[in-house]
Amino acid sequence: xxxxxxxxxxxxxxxxxxxxxxxxxxxxxxxxxxxxxxxxxxxxxxxxxxxxxxxxxxxxxxxxxxxxxxxxxxxxxxxxxxxxxxxxxxxxxxxxxxxxxxxxxxxxxxxxxxxxxxxxxxxxxxxxxxxxxxxxxxxxxxxxxxxxxxx
Numbered sequence: 001x002x003x004x005x006x007x008x009x010x011x012x013x014x015x016x017x018x019x020x021x022x023x024x025x026x027x028x029x030x031x032x033x034x035x036x037x038x039x040x041x042x043x044x045x046x047x048x049x050x051x052x053x054x055x056x057x058x059x060x061x062x063x064x065x066x067x068x069x070x071x072x073x074x075x076x077x078x079x080x081x082x083x084x085x086x087x088x089x090x091x092x093x094x095x096x097x098x099x100x101x102x103x104x105x106x107x108x109x110x111x112x113x114x115x116x117x118x119x120x121x122x123x124x125x126x127x128x129x130x131x132x133x134x135x136x137x138x139x140x141x142x143x144x145x146x147x148x149x150x151x
Contacts, residue, residue: 006078008149009121012108020075020104020127023067025059027098033063059096065140068129071104072142080147082120087142094137101132113148120145 025033034043038060041048049057069087096102110124123146129137 008080009111009113009123009146010149012079012111012123012146014108014111016107018072018075018106018108020068020071020106022101022103023071023129024099024101025063025067025096027057030057030059030063030098033066034060038062054095056097059098061090061092061138064092064096064102064129064138065090068102068104068127068138068140069142072106072125072127075106076125079123079144082145082147085122085143085145087140090138090140092138094131094135096129096131096137102129102137103132104129111146114145118148120147122146 031044034040040060042052042054042058043049043060043063044057046057049055065087104127106125106127108123108125111121112123113121123144124141125144126139126141128139131137
């Protein structure tokens, strides 16, 4: 259940870094997710992963994005999000290995009223997952439809 919204489209802190928390994916989580959703050998089997370009078992990019997105969604739970419009521009830079900590940050980059629906607007947020050594592991964006402040 979402909390009562405290932030509407007009209230979004554009450009401010939001700390969304951290995640680490265990070997068991990586393999279980891959078995169901992304059965590539480098996500499923240590021996086959060792022979891959990664040299070791790594998490699926989809799994990594889900972990990061989940943290971001929890962080913005007080925003009057009506629904998601798109996931976009996911980019993967550093493989996510088992039990490696990652920190997720997000930043609202756009908030504009809808041209056709005055009670809502379009807001864009960009997320980043940083590996424990500080390198960027992945970036992604989400466009949300957000309610405007009631009159």
